Amino acid sequence: MSYAILRPTVLFGREDILINNIAWLLRRFPFFGLPGDGAYKLSPVYVDDLAELVVEAIHRKDRIVWDAVGPDEFTFREMVELIGEVIGSKRPLVNLPPRLALMAAQTLSLFVRDVMLTPEEVDGLMSNLLVSKDPPRCKTHLRDWLIENKNRVGRQYASELLRHF
16 A cells, blocks of 8 residues: 655745735735744745645655655745845844734734634744755745745735635
């Protein structure tokens, strides 16, 4: 019996929520609050690259466990800086105690009628669970995708609740 387990980290693409909403916040607010110091790492994966990896895994006969990671490894701070730079909305990044950042996100959630950030997401980010020691299996760089989509990303808020419930 063959099986494949693919563990993606942070996904980005046309209908992505995280990258889009970071851009949305950068376009609308004078600063961006980082939970903690922003030094925790992640390796974003383009959703189309992940789809190709799934197709490859389906055709294998052996048992595999792959970390689906992209070619980039950023700190959260570096990723937010990159997004701001590419979309033309560089903002000061302010380090906030994680619970204060969560409270700020929960307050904003009331206005957008969504859940912007959960305690589990903050804990996951800050625990460096979104990187891998495996070599990258996906090829699309976040910067390249952002440049192609800079006029669209972050123009509208992407609601997690509307998309999934």
